[in-house]
Amino acid sequence: MSMKNQIAVIGVGCTKFGDLFDQGYEDLICDAAFQAYDDAGIDPAEIEAGYLGTYMPGPSGGKASVSLGDALRLYDRPITRVENYCATGTDAFRNGCMAIASGTYDVVLVLGAEKLKDRGGRGLPRFGHPLLAKGNSAPGLFALAANRYMHTFGVGRETLAKVAVKNHYNGARNPKAHLRSEVTEEKVLAAPMISSPFGLFDCCPTTDGAAAAILCRADLAAKYTDAPIWVKGVGLSVTSGRPYYDPTFDYLGFRSTSNASKQAYDMAGIAASDIDFAEVHDCFTWTEVSNIEDLGFCAKGEAPGWIAEGRTSLSGDLPINPSGGLKSFGHPIGASGVRMIYETTEQLRGNCGERQIADAHLGLAHNVGGPGAVSCVIVLGNEK
Amino acid sequence: MSMKNQIAVIGVGCTKFGDLFDQGYEDLICDAAFQAYDDAGIDPAEIEAGYLGTYMPGPSGGKASVSLGDALRLYDRPITRVENYCATGTDAFRNGCMAIASGTYDVVLVLGAEKLKDRGGRGLPRFGHPLLAKGNSAPGLFALAANRYMHTFGVGRETLAKVAVKNHYNGARNPKAHLRSEVTEEKVLAAPMISSPFGLFDCCPTTDGAAAAILCRADLAAKYTDAPIWVKGVGLSVTSGRPYYDPTFDYLGFRSTSNASKQAYDMAGIAASDIDFAEVHDCFTWTEVSNIEDLGFCAKGEAPGWIAEGRTSLSGDLPINPSGGLKSFGHPIGASGVRMIYETTEQLRGNCGERQIADAHLGLAHNVGGPGAVSCVIVLGNEK
Numbered sequence: 001m002s003m004k005n006q007i008a009v010i011g012v013g014c015t016k017f018g019d020l021f022d023q024g025y026e027d028l029i030c031d032a033a034f035q036a037y038d039d040a041g042i043d044p045a046e047i048e049a050g051y052l053g054t055y056m057p058g059p060s061g062g063k064a065s066v067s068l069g070d071a072l073r074l075y076d077r078p079i080t081r082v083e084n085y086c087a088t089g090t091d092a093f094r095n096g097c098m099a100i101a102s103g104t105y106d107v108v109l110v111l112g113a114e115k116l117k118d119r120g121g122r123g124l125p126r127f128g129h130p131l132l133a134k135g136n137s138a139p140g141l142f143a144l145a146a147n148r149y150m151h152t153f154g155v156g157r158e159t160l161a162k163v164a165v166k167n168h169y170n171g172a173r174n175p176k177a178h179l180r181s182e183v184t185e186e187k188v189l190a191a192p193m194i195s196s197p198f199g200l201f202d203c204c205p206t207t208d209g210a211a212a213a214i215l216c217r218a219d220l221a222a223k224y225t226d227a228p229i230w231v232k233g234v235g236l237s238v239t240s241g242r243p244y245y246d247p248t249f250d251y252l253g254f255r256s257t258s259n260a261s262k263q264a265y266d267m268a269g270i271a272a273s274d275i276d277f278a279e280v281h282d283c284f285t286w287t288e289v290s291n292i293e294d295l296g297f298c299a300k301g302e303a304p305g306w307i308a309e310g311r312t313s314l315s316g317d318l319p320i321n322p323s324g325g326l327k328s329f330g331h332p333i334g335a336s337g338v339r340m341i342y343e344t345t346e347q348l349r350g351n352c353g354e355r356q357i358a359d360a361h362l363g364l365a366h367n368v369g370g371p372g373a374v375s376c377v378i379v380l381g382n383e384k
Numbered sequence: 385m386s387m388k389n390q391i392a393v394i395g396v397g398c399t400k401f402g403d404l405f406d407q408g409y410e411d412l413i414c415d416a417a418f419q420a421y422d423d424a425g426i427d428p429a430e431i432e433a434g435y436l437g438t439y440m441p442g443p444s445g446g447k448a449s450v451s452l453g454d455a456l457r458l459y460d461r462p463i464t465r466v467e468n469y470c471a472t473g474t475d476a477f478r479n480g481c482m483a484i485a486s487g488t489y490d491v492v493l494v495l496g497a498e499k500l501k502d503r504g505g506r507g508l509p510r511f512g513h514p515l516l517a518k519g520n521s522a523p524g525l526f527a528l529a530a531n532r533y534m535h536t537f538g539v540g541r542e543t544l545a546k547v548a549v550k551n552h553y554n555g556a557r558n559p560k561a562h563l564r565s566e567v568t569e570e571k572v573l574a575a576p577m578i579s580s581p582f583g584l585f586d587c588c589p590t591t592d593g594a595a596a597a598i599l600c601r602a603d604l605a606a607k608y609t610d611a612p613i614w615v616k617g618v619g620l621s622v623t624s625g626r627p628y629y630d631p632t633f634d635y636l637g638f639r640s641t642s643n644a645s646k647q648a649y650d651m652a653g654i655a656a657s658d659i660d661f662a663e664v665h666d667c668f669t670w671t672e673v674s675n676i677e678d679l680g681f682c683a684k685g686e687a688p689g690w691i692a693e694g695r696t697s698l699s700g701d702l703p704i705n706p707s708g709g710l711k712s713f714g715h716p717i718g719a720s721g722v723r724m725i726y727e728t729t730e731q732l733r734g735n736c737g738e739r740q741i742a743d744a745h746l747g748l749a750h751n752v753g754g755p756g757a758v759s760c761v762i763v764l765g766n767e768k
Contacts (some may be wrong), residue, residue, distance in 0.1 A: 078620035236462035
C-alpha cells in the first residue's frame with residue numbers, strides 16, 4: 001500500500017538558525033524537540049522511535065543516536081541516525097515515515113541538527129571523491145555546473161542575483177532565519193567573488209541549527225490536532241553526478257532531483273504543476289534555478305524567465321523558498337531538510353504571517369547534495 | 385501489521401575479512417554485493433533501494449550513499465546510509481526491512497562496509513562524550529564494566545579466556561574469518577595486557593570487510609529461492625550507558641540489549657529460550673559473557689557457568705558465535721552486523737560445513753555499541 005495519506009505531521013519545531021556559539025549540539029536538539037512536543041501537545045513518553053539527521057555528529061565523531069537519546073532523555077527506544085550528505089534531513093524524515101508505514105511504530109520523532117560554526121580543527125571534511133583534485137570545494141563544484149548552464153542558455157549573473165534578492169527578502173520576514181537583511185541586485189553583483197560565477201551573496205552561509213517533526217499513523221492524528229499535515233509522497237535518488245563515472249551527465253541540472261521528484265509525485269498521484277509552493281535546496285543561487293527545472297515546474301532553460309517575471313516570489317504563482325531558503329535561513333546540513341518540513345508544515349497551516357502564501361494546499365521540500373549525486377523530495381498537503 | 389514473516393532474505397554475501405590493504409572501500413562493496421546477487425540469482429537492475437551501514441565512510445568523510453551507488457553503478461534509486469555506532473550494520477538491516485514492510489519497495493539491498501586498516505591520519509575518532517576524560521578507549525570503557533561484573537559475581541579471567549578459546553576455535557573453521565588460529569587458555573591468559581582485565585586475546589582485531597543481504601517481500605521470495613530465510617523480529621534500543629546521565633546503570637550488563645531483544649522476541653512471538661544459536665557482539669570477551677545474559681538466555685551472573693560447561697560451543701545447546709565472532713572473524717564496524725546476518729542465514733540454510741550447527745531453526749544477530757548505549761537485535765528463521 002502506498003504511504004500517501006498514511007502518515008500525519010502533528011508537530012514541528014525549529015531553533016533560531018545562526019552563529020549559535022552559546023548553544024551546544026544537545027541544546028539545539030532540546031530546543032527543536034520541545035517546540036515540536038508543545039506544538040503536538042504530546043508527552044515525550046509517547047514517542048516510540050527517533051530518527052536523527054546529522055551529517056557530522058558531535059565532537060566525538062560518532063554516537064549520534066546516543067546524543068539524541070541523552071539530550072532528550074529518550075531512552076529505551078530505537079533511535080537511528082541517517083546520513084545522506086546534503087539530503088540528510090529529508091531522508092531522515094522519509095525513513096521516519098517508512099518506519100510508521102511498516103506497522104512497527106505509531107509515533108516517531110524526526111530531528112535534524114548540525115553545529116558547523118565552532119568545530120575547531122575538525123571543520124568540514126574535504127568534499128568529493130579521492131579521484132577529484134584536492135582543493136575542490138562546494139562553491140567550486142557547483143560553479144562548474146552553473147557555468148555550463150549559463151553558457152548553454154545565455155544566462156547572466158543578474159539571474160542568479162534575482163534569486164539572492166528574493167530569498168533575502170523572504171528571510172528578512174522570517175524571525176528564525178540566519179541572515180535577515182535585504183539585499184539589492186547591485187549589491188549582490190558587486191560582492192566579492194567566491195568561485196565564479198558565485199559572489200558572496202550567491203552562497204548560503206555556514207550555520208548552526210536544529211529542527212524537529214513529530215509523525216504519527218494517520219488514524220491517530222485526531223488525538224493530537226484537528227489540522228494534521230499529510231505526507232503525500234516521498235522520493236530519494238542517488239546518481240554519480242560525476243562525468244567520468246557517468247558520461248551522460250551534462251552539467252545542466254541534476255537527474256537525482258528529477259528522479260526523486262518523480263517518485264514523490266507518483267506516490268502522491270499528482271503532477272509537478274499541482275504543487276503550490278516549494279522549499280528547494282538553494283545552497284547556491286544557481287542551484288535554485290536548476291532545481292525549479294529539475295523538479296518539473298518548467299522545462300530546462302525556462303527558470304530564468306520565471307524568476308525574472310517574479311513567478312517564484314511570495315506573491316507569484318509558484319513561490320519558491322518562502323522561508324528565505326538556505327541562502328537566508330542558513331544551511332546546517334542535517335537540519336536543513338527537517339527545517340524545510342517545518343516551513344512547509346507552517347505554510348500549509350497558514351501560520352507564516354508576513355511571508356504566508358495564499359491558498360497553499362500542496363507544498364514540497366527538496367534537498368540535493370553531491371553536487372547533484374543525491375536528492376530527496378517530500379510532498380506534504382493539508383487536505384486528505 | 386507486524387513485520388514477522390513479511391520479509392525474506394533471498395541472498396547474502398561476505399568478503400574475506402582481514403588486513404585488506406590491496407582492496408579499497410568500493411572493491412569490498414562490489415565483492416560482497418555481487419556474491420549476494422549471485423546467491424539470490426537476481427539481476428542487479430531488480431534492486432529497488434539500498435541501505436548502507438558504514439560507521440566511517442570513505443576517505444572524503446561523507447557521500448557514503450554515493451559511494452555505494454558508484455561502486456555498484458546502482459544509480460537512479462534511493463540509497464540511505466544508516467550509522468548507529470557499533471550497531472550500524474544490524475540497524476541498516478532493520479531499516480531495510482521497514483522500507484519493504486512500508487509497501488514502498490519490493491527488493492532492497494543492505495550492505496555493511498568498513499575500511500579500518502589504512503585510514504592514514506584519520507583513524508578512529510575519540511570515543512565517548514566530551515565530558516569523558518580524553519584517552520578513554522573502547523577497551524578502557526568496556527573494561528570498567530567487566531571489572532565491576534567480575535568483582536560482583538566472583539568471576540576470574542579464566543572465564544573470559546574460555547570465550548576467546550571457543551571463538552578462535554570456531555573462526556579457525558571459517559575460511560572468511562580474519563584470525564584463523566586456535567588459541568589455548570594458557571596463551572590467552574599469558575598475553576600482554578591491553579586494559580585490565582582484557583589481554584590481547586580478549587580484544588577483537590581491527591579489520592576491513594563488507595557483507596551484503598538482499599531482502600524482498602515475502603510473497604516474491606519464491607521467484608528467487610525455494611529456501612528463503614524469514615525475518616521474525618527486529619529491535620533497537622538506545623540508552624545512555626553512562627552513570628552520570630543514568631544513575632540506574634549498574635555496569636553489570638547492558639539494558640539496551642535487553643530492550644532490543646525484548647522488542648525482537650515480541651515481534652517474533654517467541655521467548656529467548658526458543659533461539660537455537662546466536663551471533664553476538666563479542667568486541668571483548670566479557671561483552672559476550674554479558675550479552676548471553678542481557679539477551680535473556682540465562683539470568684545475570686549465570687553465563688560463566690554456561691561457558692564453563694561448554695553450552696555455548698558449536699556442539700552445545702546454545703552455540704554462540706559459530707562464525708568465530710568479532711573476536712576471530714574481525715570487526716569492521718558497519719560491516720559486522722550484516723556479516724552476522726550472513727552467518728545466521730548460512731547456518732539456517734545448513735551451509736556452514738565444519739562449523740554447522742545441528743537442528744538450527746531460529747537464529748539471532750546482535751550488535752551493541754557505546755559501550756552499551758545502543759543495541760540492535762535481529763531474529764531470523766528458516767520456517768514460516
